[in-house]
Amino acid sequence: MSHSPTPRPSRKREGSVEINFDGLIGPTHNYAALSFGNLASQSNAGVTSRPRDAALQGLAKMRFAMSLGLTQGFLLPLDRPNTAWLREMGFAGSDADVCAAAHAADPRLFAQACSASSMWTANAGTVSPAADTGDGRTHISVANLSRMTHRSLEQRETEAQLRLAFAHPAFAVHAAVPATFGDEGAANHMRLTAQHGEAGVEVFVYGEEGGKFPARQNRRASEAVARRHGLDPARTLFVAQSQTAIDAGAFHNDVVAVANENVLFAHEQAFADRDALKADLARLLPQAVVVEVPASAVSLSDAIRSYLFNSQLVTVPDGTMALILPMEAHDCAPVKAYLDALVAGNGPIRAVHYVQVRESMRNGGGPACLRLRVVADPATIDPRFLLDAARADRLEALITAHWPEAIGPDDLGNPDLWAQAWAARRALLAELGF
Ligand code: SUG
Numbered sequence: 001m002s003h004s005p006t007p008r009p010s011r012k013r014e015g016s017v018e019i020n021f022d023g024l025i026g027p028t029h030n031y032a033a034l035s036f037g038n039l040a041s042q043s044n045a046g047v048t049s050r051p052r053d054a055a056l057q058g059l060a061k062m063r064f065a066m067s068l069g070l071t072q073g074f075l076l077p078l079d080r081p082n083t084a085w086l087r088e089m090g091f092a093g094s095d096a097d098v099c100a101a102a103h104a105a106d107p108r109l110f111a112q113a114c115s116a117s118s119m120w121t122a123n124a125g126t127v128s129p130a131a132d133t134g135d136g137r138t139h140i141s142v143a144n145l146s147r148m149t150h151r152s153l154e155q156r157e158t159e160a161q162l163r164l165a166f167a168h169p170a171f172a173v174h175a176a177v178p179a180t181f182g183d184e185g186a187a188n189h190m191r192l193t194a195q196h197g198e199a200g201v202e203v204f205v206y207g208e209e210g211g212k213f214p215a216r217q218n219r220r221a222s223e224a225v226a227r228r229h230g231l232d233p234a235r236t237l238f239v240a241q242s243q244t245a246i247d248a249g250a251f252h253n254d255v256v257a258v259a260n261e262n263v264l265f266a267h268e269q270a271f272a273d274r275d276a277l278k279a280d281l282a283r284l285l286p287q288a289v290v291v292e293v294p295a296s297a298v299s300l301s302d303a304i305r306s307y308l309f310n311s312q313l314v315t316v317p318d319g320t321m322a323l324i325l326p327m328e329a330h331d332c333a334p335v336k337a338y339l340d341a342l343v344a345g346n347g348p349i350r351a352v353h354y355v356q357v358r359e360s361m362r363n364g365g366g367p368a369c370l371r372l373r374v375v376a377d378p379a380t381i382d383p384r385f386l387l388d389a390a391r392a393d394r395l396e397a398l399i400t401a402h403w404p405e406a407i408g409p410d411d412l413g414n415p416d417l418w419a420q421a422w423a424a425r426r427a428l429l430a431e432l433g434f
Helices: 039-043 051-067 083-088 095-105 107-114 155-165 219-228 243-247 274-284 300-306 333-344 389-402 415-432
Strands: 017-023 071-075 125-128 138-142 171-174 189-193 200-206 236-240 257-260 263-267 289-293 312-315 321-326 349-355 371-376
Touching (some): 051 071, 051 321, 051 349, 071 155, 083 107, 095 107, 095 415, 125 189, 125 371, 138 155, 138 371, 189 257, 236 274, 257 312, 274 289, 333 349, 389 415
Parallel strands (some): 017 071, 138 171, 200 236, 321 349
Antiparallel strands (some): 017 371, 125 138, 189 200, 312 321
């Protein structure tokens, strides 16, 4: 028997980089209008989806990020249709029997069991890098996503997956906070720091009930996450979203704001009290730069339609910052004009890149929704969750061979689709060695 003590996690952050874990888009991706308050989800009700194109678009975005010199990871689609959940709802028999009975009895419930919504990994959990936490480990709290039924199904499988990917003692993975307090993960969490790997200021953004759409992030959930992660209360901010932004369709903060290292890029109407936030940031992180977009340049409605702020703001290897934006931002004239002026100036954001993620966008998920950021040493990650060019080639071939081409509104009830979706996921797990 060995008596050597368990090595204490190191407080040194050498080798730490920001890794983006994108959700591989699953074979049941479809438009079922499941998210009230998410304008794209609601307005694309019944449109025919293209799961194969969706997954290839997502993969192309990951390849593009790698071409910029960034480290890329991914998370797997969850098992859908979710027969375990349908069984909890009282349906019985074989998997196909369960699906047939659920679809016949309650098509909306069945659509919820089919959703590929785990693709938006910005909602998988909240991550506090090692430099911010009391015990020097990177803490991850799984999000409960309890405000939307279809999304509330994700947490158990997501937790299991995060426990695999981040099994190294450098990480602490926490189960979701109690469902009564809605928690939507990193989509409502920003971190400002002089440099990845250094201690930062963590900003939790919440919504208050009473507006025309549900407020999906509850302040108490954020407070619980901050306590579990052992964050320094003096360097942790809880900031209310503006009701105007939620009512305009900003169902998550990452629809109207994004931060990277010392830069916060936000719409002027994103927060209930922007002056207080700016003053707190200036006090806690003197290097903080706030790039605020006035409504006179880009209206809240254009910001939400184009997903200008649901972009990935990244630091590229030469130390400058770039934005990875959806093509919809390019196609919205006021937004494009704003961005052209932004990169022509001498602010911190030096380049803009547009990517095609239309299939995800039609459900309200832009480039930033599709990724979970983790600052860590890649050597501490289970390598099955990391991407390189060769693995991307193999995934592309697998998606092309197995993912359905299209799902129309009546196709969800088709047993062939369920069989194809399960087979596609089995092939993916086999390819990756799970
Ligand atoms: O939770 N859409 C997702 C989009 C999530 C975007 N994530 C971030 N902003 N980080 C949502 O509303 C729509 C599914 C449908 O309608 O079929 C959906 O779940």
